[in-house]
Amino acid sequence: MKVLVIGSGGREYSIGLALQRDPEVEKIWFAPGNGATDQLGENLAIGDYRELAAFAKEQGIDLTIVGPEAPLVDGVVDIFQEEGLTIFGPSAKAAQLEGSKIFMKNFLARYGIPTARYIETDSFEKASEFIDTLEAPIVVKADGLCAGKGVIIAPSRDEAREAARGMLSGEAFGEAGSRIVVEEFLDGYELSVFAVCDGKDYVVLPAAQDHKRLLNGDKGPNTGGMGAYAPTPLVNESIYRKLDERVIRPTLAGMEKEGMPFTGVLFIGVMVVKGEPYILEYNVRFGDPECEVLMPLLKSPASELFYKAATGRLAEAKIEFYDRYAVGVVMASKNYPYKSSEPAEIILDEIHHDELKQNSHISFAGVSRGEDGKLYATGGRVLVCVGLGDSIREARDRAYMLVGQVHFAGKQCRTDIAYQALEE
Template structure:
């Protein structure tokens, strides 16, 4: 690859993921300037938050400020085609095309795609017709999984325990009462019983680099109780994914997906996330694909980037220039645990803004990534949703979790809410 110097980078998004990406770039001496659109009250410590109203204004800003490339963080702009618009304007972009982003943008597209290429996934039906869906639901043994086809910010999945509940939820989804227009088409799946893994691959269309397997914690409350959320914490690497399991995921899911995307003339460039359910079939553990995302997860991004020894900047150029195969990618042998601190009413409703106080943070423990925050008269305010992520780093998973919760103890605002058991599956026998 060519020598990389004096980079100006624009990051699209306003969450903890985008803060983590900006933080990784800010530690690279080759990065001169970082912009965020729109950013949050914490990202302006790493760079400059900008505000524009249209794609045309955004393109003018990028060109006039001689920005080297744009990193698109969230799923919505990718699915809506922002990367295509920017590329057509001659701007370098880290992120897949809108066609490739259908892997996340449409669960029906994803399920049909993986079925065509023999990728292991749960038995399913995608439909907009109640009678057809009812017949399939009755054929399944509960629990039963119903998914809205479109984007729902990670919350468009319902698991029910009876046929009656499934039919009631189906009716609500098809009528737009649950998840709005995103559920006018539904995907109904058999329930897979096992444990989940999050596996991320950086992809340049042909070559790919696997990052350490991680595990997200979706439920709001400790011991996996309460409703699903966007994620209340994560850790990596997980001992629940050994070398043999990672090889299975690579050969059965990642490789055939990238080959299939090439075959269907929508090669995948960027970050591909595979949500995996590991199921025990007799004495054999088998990975099944639950879902794809076409970007870094949040909060997984916050705990994966600190494990990179190879600079994120080099990886981005490896992807954008289709030269990942030329890079020698190194991963730290340490562990990371991220604990999300959310606002009082998350995920049920909005919360009143509250002032945040943070005591001195010992950087030997880790760091904090900011998400749902803004600045008011110089004071950092928790503005609702997931507010920040305390990222602990250690030589063992146990040490990393201890450090993460030590950081949690440094944060104070009224109504703060977090789980006290991140990493419990891996540590329960330690």
């Protein structure tokens, strides 16, 4: 099987790693890929989706997997399907679940899916009136895509009003903030749950927990994610059952009823409050860095999961996961998430310890290959050190042992990934 992966981050690198160990996969292309994906397959400098579809047709590519949200919202799936190509991901219509927070919140309300009390508006006055009815902290969200940064948790009503004003004026997020959602803050613990869907059927992956804040103890600014682990013991059978009955099934039924059946990854941002799951948000792709810890837990061939989902045949698939744990620690550049950093050469120590060699790996993200052939840290989140183990502690220890083998100027990472599970 020939596979094309669209995207350039650690998520796409991790999907590439899973495909590489699949005996069915003959060749992998990445569009555009990063400085390390060329070790797994071939990088393509084709940005136009129609040109990319023509390339896929010409090369006889059997399956395309879309990593990031922007191409999905832009309709890359529709373009490939028009050409009769098999592609994993939702249509542009279905991708509104992530592309518009207003669409998503109204969809949840229509189908009685549990979520926080909210208002959607383009009026500062209406937003301000609703803010007065809420207790702080208060959540303010830009409607459109903001690369994971369009959500502000305001510690006071005045700061919530400032956030709303900044978004609606266009100062904060441009056009993406021309309409906003203001909602009550849910106090509980957050989970990332992923369902791979084919329109009707679905497979739920082991639940993960992401660490959004820059600093230990969940302090500092929000980031794209500083680490993750899976499966999390914070989910029990009761929560899985409630998500199944109250969230995933009504979502797939509702999307089909509205003429936009959902195929791809439904990423469910869950807040558990006193044992009850509430939906914070939907995304329509794998989370990053959650994907980096989920892919190594996939026991079944990756091509089977993605291909059967893309062709509406998940009911035929027997998808299995290893009964193990994975912990991923993000290593970020010096100035992340405030501004870009100077490129820095990445030096990897040779690993002599067999146990570490066999139970850990790096998923590369913000890296480029220099003219000298060396790998350089050029992005904000540079790479993810992933450790595997029979317990969360063992996986965590291996991930941090690997962190100690990676060197570049200004490197930073959290030292407490998976702390909530280890405190249990």
